[in-house]
Amino acid sequence: MRPPRTEETAGAGALAAIGLTGKEVDTIVDLLPAPLFFLTRGGDVVHANRAACALAGAAVERLVARPIDDVLSIRALDNTIVAEAVARNVAVSGRCTVKGGERVVLSAQPLTVGATCLVVLTVSTAAVLGSRGRRDGAARDDHDEAPGRAGDGSSDVVVAASPALAAVRACAERCATVDAPVLLVGEPGSGKSLFASLIHRHSRRRERPFLTVSCGGIPPERLEVELFGRGPREDERTPQAGALKRADRGSLVLDDVSQLPPALQTRLLRFLETGDAWPVQGDRPERLDVRIMATTAHDLRRLVAQRAFRGELFYRLGVLVVRVPPLRDHPEDVPALVEALLDRLAARVGLRKRVTAEALEIMKRRPFRGNVRELANLVERLVLTLPGDVIDAAQVRDDDAEPSLPPIAQLLGGERVDLRKALREVEAAILREALRRFGTQARAAQHLGVAQATVARKSKQYGLGG
Structure with a gap:
């Protein structure tokens, strides 16, 4: 029979398991505003800070040894983040639904101290995400890596060493001075979301919400509620605010707008024309002031010609157009991008490495069909998996061997x-x-x-x- 555990003994035992002892450390962990769980690599809780206990609705002694998916009531389809972090031994983030239906961002970071291997799981709730204008299930977690992203939120910086990217940045800054819809066009991973963020940060709306909603991979009825909200139902006391309302007086980015279903294209066009948003099952419209920005990797003119996208909406969204070039068209930006990515990794995981000039030249010649997102993945992989403090040409060349499809x-x-x-x-x-x-x-x-x-x-x- 296990002896009874108190919150203090459970916390001390868990901290001792990773080589930390003392009430001071426990107190510091409790002061962190974000919910923080320490897990075994199998996903069982060994410790949780005060915010995590509040989120789970239980004291720490009741959480220890329980699976995290049980503690947070994570849906089975969402429960891949911790497993993926363990399998790849890298930090992994993603959105999921927890108890009460709340959408959160989970960030899993494998941690090895001596012979002990744990996973530190941080939960970003709506309150935390709200400070960056991000919340809800359809809002993306900035996986569209962008040029020179050195931090989060307002600290993002566009690295533009080449004339091509400098021209795009100048175009985005000009778009920020006027208050009209913007269409950002570019291949996946080229950095469209970062330029949308830049436009918002340089606009008069900079102190207001900045939200992103993905238009792809979401059932139309759910996407309609996500955008326009829903009136109160019998089982709800209050209506559900849509992204348009949450972004009132701010900016809303529609990611991959070509995937917007035809019926929602019509509703969005009506909103752009009138400023009125009708919630699903609502009895009256809401007058909102939202700047719409949309991103796409597709040729919308061709889709209009094929009657797959409404022409009126295309012209409404394309009042201002920012074209983001693929990385292969501005390889001279690679060294500055790599340096920015190294800075970000050093701040995030505490590993500072240097890439030799010869290695950078090899990177500049690489096609990077996944654009800056692929470059970011390459740099992270090299930093986390290679020994030593220097990444050389041979190591980059070895990594460049790409598997091909079966002939x-x-x-x-x-x-x-x-x-x-x-x-x-x-x-x-x-x-x-x-x-x-x-x-x-x-x-x-x-x-x-x-x-x-x-x-x-x-x-x-x-x-x-x-």
Whole structure:
């Protein structure tokens, strides 16, 4: 029979497990405003700070030894963040739904102290995210890595050493001086979200909310509520505020706007024309003042010609256009981008490394089809996995060996072809490359246009360990 545990003894025992002792350390952890859980690599709680206990609704002695998905009532499909962090031994962040239906951001950081391996899980709740204008399920977690992102929120800086990117920055700054919709066009991972943030920070709305809503991969009915809100239902005392209302007097970014369903294209067009937003099941419109910015990696003119996107909405959104070039068109920015990424990693994980000039030259010649997002993943992988303080040309060259898809001739070899087996081989190769290039299941899923749960299931099916 286990002896009874008090909050103090449970906290002290957990801290001792990672080589820390004393009430002073326990007090410091409790002073942190964000909920903080210390977990075993299997996901069981060994300690939790005061904010985490408040979120879980239980004292620390009642949380110790319980699985984190049970403590937070994480839905099974969302419970991949800790496992992914452990499997890859890197920090992983993602949004999920916890008890009470609240959407939060979980950040899992593997930690090894001596012979003890733990995972530190930070929970960013709506209160924390609100200070950066981010909350709710459809709002993205800034996986669209952008040039020179050296920190979070307002500390983001656009690194523009090349004339091409400097011109884009100047264009974005000019857009900030007027109050009209902006369409940001560029390949996935090129940095559209950062330029949207730059426009907001340089505009008269800089002190107001800045939200991002993803238009892809979300059921239309859920996306409609996320954007426009919902009137009170029988089982709710208060209405649900949509992103438009939460962004009132601020800015709202519609990420991947080409994925907006036709019916919502019509509703968004009406809002842009009138400023009135009708909540789902609402009995009256709400007059709102929101600057709309939209990002896309697709040719909206072609979609308009194909009747897949409303022409009126395209012209409304495209009053101002910012075109973000792919990284291969401005390779001279790579050294400055790498330096900014190294600074960010040093601040986040405490590892300071240097990249040699020869290694930078190899990086500049790399095509980076995943753009700055792929560069960020490369730098993080090299910093976290390579020994020593210097990353040299040979190490970058070794990492540059990219797996290829199975040759068609190989798939069609033999007298009889199993089409299903061939398709599985191609699918596995695509998933393997996406996980290698983008680093996490969440980012791979976003790039492939599928749900993270699909990537997790397929990775397990093909034994990819992602």
